[in-house]
Amino acid sequence: MMLVKGLFTISLLTAAQALPAPPVPVAANRQTATLAGVSQFGKLVSSARLAGLQSSLKALPLVDFVPGSAQVAAAFKSSRSGATALDNSSLIDAEKSGNVIGVYKTAYAAALTFLPVSQLIVVQFALDAYLTPLFYVPPQEELYGQIAFILSTATNSMLGGTVTATTLLNSYQSFFGSMATPSKGTIAPVPKDFYWGVSSSGYQSEGNQGQVIDSNFQRHVDRNETDQPYYNAVNFFERYPEDIGLAKDIGLTSYRIGIQWNRLEPKQGEYNLTALAVYKDILTSIRNAGMTPIITLDHWTYPGWQLDLGGWASNTMVTNWVKYNSWFVDAIYDPAWNASSSLEPVWLTINEAALYPIIEESLNDILPSDVPQMYERIVQVHRQIYDHIHAKKPNAMVSSNVAYIPSGANPGFDALFLDRVSDKIDYIGIDQYYGATPENNTAIINVLSGTAYNALIEPEGVYYVLDYYHRKFSGKFPLWIMENGMPTEGGALRADGLTREALLQDSVYWLQRALSDGMNVIGYHVWSLTDNYELGTYVPRFGLYTVNVVDDPIHLIRHPTPAVPAYKAITAAGGVPASYKPSRGPDPCSLINPPWSCINPVTA
Numbered sequence: 089m090m091l092v093k094g095l096f097t098i099s100l101l102t103a104a105q106a107l108p109a110p111p112v113p114v115a116a117n118r119q120t121a122t123l124a125g126v127s128q129f130g131k132l133v134s135s136a137r138l139a140g141l142q143s144s145l146k147a148l149p150l151v152d153f154v155p156g157s158a159q160v161a162a163a164f165k166s167s168r169s170g171a172t173a174l175d176n177s178s179l180i181d182a183e184k185s186g187n188v189i190g191v192y193k194t195a196y197a198a199a200l201t202f203l204p205v206s207q208l209i210v211v212q213f214a215l216d217a218y219l220t221p222l223f224y225v226p227p228q229e230e231l232y233g234q235i236a237f238i239l240s241t242a243t244n245s246m247l248g249g250t251v252t253a254t255t256l257l258n259s260y261q262s263f264f265g266s267m268a269t270p271s272k273g274t275i276a277p278v279p280k281d282f283y284w285g286v287s288s289s290g291y292q293s294e295g296n297q298g299q300v301i302d303s304n305f306q307r308h309v310d311r312n313e314t315d316q317p318y319y320n321a322v323n324f325f326e327r328y329p330e331d332i333g334l335a336k337d338i339g340l341t342s343y344r345i346g347i348q349w350n351r352l353e354p355k356q357g358e359y360n361l362t363a364l365a366v367y368k369d370i371l372t373s374i375r376n377a378g379m380t381p382i383i384t385l386d387h388w389t390y391p392g393w394q395l396d397l398g399g400w401a402s403n404t405m406v407t408n409w410v411k412y413n414s415w416f417v418d419a420i421y422d423p424a425w426n427a428s429s430s431l432e433p434v435w436l437t438i439n440e441a442a443l444y445p446i447i448e449e450s451l452n453d454i455l456p457s458d459v460p461q462m463y464e465r466i467v468q469v470h471r472q473i474y475d476h477i478h479a480k481k482p483n484a485m486v487s488s489n490v491a492y493i494p495s496g497a498n499p500g501f502d503a504l505f506l507d508r509v510s511d512k513i514d515y516i517g518i519d520q521y522y523g524a525t526p527e528n529n530t531a532i533i534n535v536l537s538g539t540a541y542n543a544l545i546e547p548e549g550v551y552y553v554l555d556y557y558h559r560k561f562s563g564k565f566p567l568w569i570m571e572n573g574m575p576t577e578g579g580a581l582r583a584d585g586l587t588r589e590a591l592l593q594d595s596v597y598w599l600q601r602a603l604s605d606g607m608n609v610i611g612y613h614v615w616s617l618t619d620n621y622e623l624g625t626y627v628p629r630f631g632l633y634t635v636n637v638v639d640d641p642i643h644l645i646r647h648p649t650p651a652v653p654a655y656k657a658i659t660a661a662g663g664v665p666a667s668y669k670p671s672r673g674p675d676p677c678s679l680i681n682p683p684w685s686c687i688n689p690v691t692a
Contacts, residue, residue, distance in 0.1 A: 188526040189677040189686075196683035259499035259507055270551070270690040275600035277662030283342040283380065283611030284659045286335055286632070287571050288324065289387035289439065290346030292620040295320035302392030303350035304399060304453055305623065314624035315538065319641045321621045328370050330646070331617055334633060336377040338652060339659030342434070343374045344382035344570070344613060350391040353412050364419060371420070375431055382570075382613075383420075385413050385473065387439040388447060388623075400448055400465060401458040409469045414476050421480040435477055435484060436517060436570070437470045440491040442501035467508050474512040489517030489570040492553045494524035494531075494680040502560075510561070515610065517570035520553045521545075524679035526686075540628055541577040545586055547594035548674040548690050552681035554602040554609060568611040569599065575628035579636075588632070589654035590671040593664055600663045601690070614655065618646055 291305060297320070309318045324331060324345075335343050351363045374381040386409070390399070397404045420426065420433065438444060445462040448454045454462060470488055477484050490506055492498055506513075522531040523546025531543035554567050574591050576582055596612065603609050619631035626637045632655060633646040658664060670692050678685040 192526045192677050192679075192682075192686050196687045259503040269688065271601060271605050273601065273692060274604050275597065275663065275666055275668070276604060278600065278603060278609075280662075281610075282662070283568065283613075284338075284340050284655075285342030285344060285379070285382065285611060285613040286340060286615070286617040287344040287382070287613040288346065288616045288618075288620065289384065290348040290351070291321075291387065291389045292346075292623065293322050293324040293616075293618065294348065294351075295323040295325055297323070297325060301348070301351055302354065303348070303389045304392065304395045304451075305389050306350075307392060307395070308451060309624075315627070316625045316638065318621060319637050320644075322618045322635045322637060322644055324618075325366065327644070329373060332370075332373050332377050332379075334646065335379065335617055338632075338656045340379055340655075341659075342380040342382055342611060342613070343377075344384065344436070345370060345374075346384040346387040346439070347416060348389060349386070349394075349409075349412055350389060352416065353391055354393075356391075356393050356408070359415065364416075368419075368425065371431055371433065381431065381433045382436065383433050384436040384439050385416070386437065386444075386469075388444060395453060399453050400445070400462040401454045406465050406468050406472075410472045410476075413469075413473050417473070417477055417480060433484075435486040437473055437486065437488045438466055439489060440519060441466050441470065441488045442505040443491050463504050467505060470505075470509050471512050474509075485514045487513040487515050487517050487568075489519055490557075492518055492520045492549075492556075492680075494522065494549070494678075495529065496679075496682055498556070513565065515566040515568055516557050516561070517568045518553050518557060519571035519615075520549050520569060521571070521573065521615075523549050523675070525675050526677055526679065529679065538625065538627070539577075541575040541582060543575075545574050545584070545591060546675060546678055546680060547591055547670060547672070548598050548678065549680045550595045551598040551602050551690055552678065552685050554599070554607050555605075555684075556681050558602075558607040563606075563608060566608050566610040568609070568613075569595075570611075570613050571615040572612065573615040573630045575622075575630055577629075578627055579629045579634050586672065588649055588651040592651050592654050593658070593668065594670045594672065596658055597664050597668050597670055598690070614651075 291303065296306075296318070306318065308314060332343065347367060352360050352367075354360055371381045371383070390409075394402075394405065394408060397408075399405065420431065444466060445454070445459045448462060449456055449459055474486050477486050488505070488509070490498070490502070493501065506516075521543075522535075522540075523544045524531060525544065525546075528544045531540075534540050534543040550569060550572065554569070557565070557567055572595055574582070574586065574588065576588070581587075592614065599609055599612055614632060616630050616632075618633045619626065619629045619635045619637070621637070622628045622630070631649070632651050633648055635644055635646055637644065673692055674690050676689055677687075678689060
């Protein structure tokens, strides 16, 4: 589970820089500059939202966003004349009536009529900027500063030369390319070899069994920098037979776990063979239960000794990361242990790689200036371990799961990592959680403020994200929903009334719709089997089985939610029945995959 599943694109920062920003008094912290710009931007556009939208379209300095690109400069200059298409009566009427959805639909329609596909990024930037003041209130200044800082970090990587302007434009071109007209609702059971599963990570579920297991994130816990202590998590490292049995009983066919480097190499050069034996038993138990093990090599934790060497800011990271992970891969494919090669694991090299550097910087484990180099390093380690795994097992399935961020951000993040390793992946794992609409674009605020359980959930987002990556790679890669789920506040009923079982059934319905429309979907995983330590807190509950770690840290009883029998029925039937109707209708203008999810939305 990732920390940030946001909605605003890099446009928010760019737009803030496009407008004059007189000094705004704020607390002296690392967000000061961007916070001032965003605060001033919100106040300026609040006074004239429509004017702000239109002027943003004509004045956003995209040439400054990726400097030195004649291609971008030429495209942007021509787009300014095309942007006058938005000066029309329909847009003005929609704005005056307060019809936010009308503003979006009209702006998209005009842009698609008058602008080349490669320039639609400008329209998305302006529309995101347009929404900012709708949700802007002074008490949220610090949150907007965090948003802007996250975006500026990603932008800094691009400015630092991590990606070229051409790469970025190409990525967005695939994003805005035409979307096939969704089917009218025909669904059928999934193929017999479909992967029904659950996902977890090592640190968030394993616990520490009373030991000191030094890691980058554990140090933040030890310094009381998190909302709640770690306790012993849900103690998966000792209770895995129970959890694997629960998964088997649901009828699952795959189980994703994470492997902790800090547990296996607690001191540099000294491997913990006892821990390795436990991991091997976990993987064997998964296979013996009739499930395929999915192994995540790096889920954002690493040894404290590597952090002392500089972490990802150090040139030692690539060497040490590859050496350790090669040792682990060799151990899994060791013929003396896996003689029949029956384990056949599926691999994920790095969890949500495009967000990893941003998370590292937000934790102060690296400096902002280190972010571009970290992107370079995670690309290097992925490519090297991919080759190593394939040298051991040529037909192995290896990839890195991507975090899908609504509102037009993913092409930018894809350009930072996925597009640079697309020749070294065998499938695309996708993590999809939150939604966005013109009327509810606040999920990033909820996530950053620790109230992700209030974020908008759009089950039809599963269809949109699958469609995006299907189109992006022209159907080249199998698609696998590697994480999907929703948080509740301590297990309480969500304010929107959406239940875990309804989300599960609705999401599977939209997955089956994607299959019916020709998308090569091979798997679906829920995050997660049990509640977890959500990297700092146990308040958000994602589990099919809920576990009260804070009040019951000794017994850690797994209490089934109604989603357990719902998932069991799904796996037995190969999906939801053809007669199934989603519990909530799709939004008429979703921003998960704009502009198409707004102007050509799916219907149930």
